[in-house]
Amino acid sequence: MDPKTLRYTKTHEWAYLEGDLCTVxxxxxxxxxxxxxxxxxxxxxxxxxxxxxxxxxxxxxxxVSDLYSPVSGDISAVNEKLQTDPTLISSDPYGKGWLIKVKVEKGTTLDHLMTLDQYEKQIASEEH
Amino acid sequence: MALRTPLYDWHVRHGGRMIAFGGWDMPVQYTSIIEEHQAVRTAAGLFDISHMGRLTFAGVDALALLQQVYSNNAATMKDGQVRYGLICNERGGIRDDVLVYRWSHGWTMVVNASNRVKIVNWLTQHKAGRAVEITDQTMTTCMIAVQGPQALALCQGLIEADAGQLAYYHAMRTRYRGHTCVVSRTGYTGEDGIELIAPAEQAVELWTELVSRGAKPCGLGARDTLRLEAAMPLYGHELSEEIDPFQAGLGWAVKLDKGDFIGRDALVRRREDATLPRRVGLELAGHRAAREGSTVWRDGRIIGRVTSGTVTPTLHKAIAMAYLEPAFTAIGTLCTVDVRGKTAEARVVPLPFYQRPRKETACR
Incomplete structure (x- = not known):
């Protein structure tokens, strides 16, 4: 997954929408x-x-940290591989380390989320 | 404003993630807690523990003051010996857990960072008219721990003395690059190793020399998982003003027959009190860590609380220390732990969770 094509939450989740399926x-x-x-x-x-x-x-x-959903809908898939190897999240956060796929309502957009540019500005302000 | 050790700039420059701890800004990790933990279990890790309080005692009444505030017996210590003990309040609760070093010329006491000011005030209060001079050397010295199976080999030739000659829980004064320092065969990781006290000005050169010899810098995160596996109590978690040494499993560090000391009368009663919760080790099913405050259940009611917990890097298990009602502290007792709303099956197991392979038993 190319970070440029993703949208971001303030709580550091990414979302990718394809049709009515949103990968998080x-x-x-x-x-x-x-x-x-x-x-x-x-x-x-x-x-x-x-x-x-x-x-x-x-x-x-x-x-322990909570995970926050960027969108509303029903879970259509969960990355089961993470149960046996959670390190995939660290080694490949935009690929094999995906968390869930959410089936969203028709017409759902990611416009409420940040672009990569906006997200990078946010994390720059968090780093000290 | 948080205090900084002489190594603060080094930590920040080398990727140390700084957090507030006991009034100090300290590195919690540099790379990864698991990597740092494993370095100590398999090779050698390096810890800046300059935040620990270092107090020295001089004067003819130093022993008398120590004996009054300290649960262990300082009078039977030989020069160069180090002994663990508690400082208790009048109710027998723990004000701090400390190491006392005996020298031919006086004493050193190492106290927890978060309790340093409290203990200095306590000592000053109980010193009364005695001929004792207490000096707080925390700001003028540094303290560095080298821990792990390769720690002693790695320190060969570092200081004038051969630290390998030191018995466990013994210390000596020696020199590092011309200046007096203290080396002790002590630690808080469950591994062999040493702790060094040197002038603050030498902190960076001593630290960088140890790094160049191959010791891996480790933060407080690894220090916590290491001490937890070794079942060493941490003040503010397993120890507090409300917990007595017998509850904490530290009765061996209380010498009721040494004469009077602060808290002794209360401790005589509390030792026999079969209603007080006791410290145990728990092993949990699954891989979610119980954390401080998690409740422990049996037969539909709370029987205790977790004081520290993690998933151990060495053992790959969820472990915790908890205080449980005495009826449920037997090894093998089954219970459940509420881990953030979800129930985990748990079992009381012997402490420590981890013990390094060694020939001789520890003498304290």
């Missing part, structure tokens, strides 16, 4: 901050998710 993952910045990812808790297929609300949690050696 965590940004490289987020996984670099988490570093030692040991566990990820994701919803089940058909579970509903709501934009801006928690859909799961990710745990590193040091702390």
């Amino acid at each position: 993952g965590l940004t490289k910045f987020a996984v670099d901050q988490l570093t030692d990812i040991i566990y990820i808790d994701l919803p089940d297929v058909d579970d509903p998710v709501t934009a801006g609300e928690s859909f799961g949690e990710i745990e590193s050696v040091k702390a």
Whole structure:
């Protein structure tokens, strides 16, 4: 996945919309901050998710963080490989480390999310 | 404004992720907690522990003051010996856990960063008219730990003395590049290794020399997972003003027969009190870590609380330390832990979770 074609949340999730299917993952910045990812808790297929609300949690050696959905809809797929190898999230956050696919309503856009440019400005202000 | 160790700039320049800890800005990690943890278990890791408080005691009444505030017996220590013990309040609760070093000319006490000011005030309060001079050397010195199976070999020729000659929990004064320093065979990781106290001005050269010899810089994150595997209590988690040493499993560091000391009367009663919760180790099913505050359940009610927990880098298991009602502390007892709203099966296991292979047993 090319980061330029993705849209971003303030909470460091990325979203990619193709038809009515939205793929969601965590940004490289987020996984670099988490570093030692040991566990990820994701919803089940058909579970509903709501934009801006928690859909799961990710745990590193040091702390637990919530994952927030960029869109509303129903889960159509969950990346099962992460249960046995959560390090995929760190090694390939925009590819094999995707988290969930959400089936969204027709007409849903990602216009409410940040572009790469906007997102990079946000993380520049978070780094100190 | 948070305090900074003499190595603060080095940490920041070398990717240390700085966090607030005990009033100090300290590196939590440089690369990855797991990598740093494994370096200590398999080779050698390097820790800036200059935030720990370093107090020295001089004067003819130094021993008398120590004996009054310290749960262990300082009077039976030999020169060059280091001994773990507690400083208790009148109720027998733990004010701090400390290391005491005996020298021919006086004493050193290493206290927790977060308790340094409290302990200095406590000592000053109880010093009364005694002939003791207490000096806080925390700002004028640095303290660096080298830990791991290769730690001693890596320090060969670093200082004038041969640290390999030191017995476990012993220390000596020696020299590093012309200046007096202290080396002790102590640590907080469950591995063999040493801790060095040197002048603050030498911190960077000593640290960089250790890095160039192959010790991997490690942050507080790895220090926490290492001490947790070794089941070493951490003040503010397993230890507090409300917890006594017997509850914490540190009764071996309380010498009720040494004479009176602060908290002794309360400790005599508390030792026999079978209602007080006790520290245990838990192993959890699954790979979600219980964290401080997670409740422990049995038969539909809360029987205790987790004080520290993680998924261990060495053992790849979710482990925790918890205080449980005494009826449920037997090894093998089954319980559940509420890990952020989801139940995890758990079992009481022996402590420590991890013990390094070694020939001789530790003498404290």
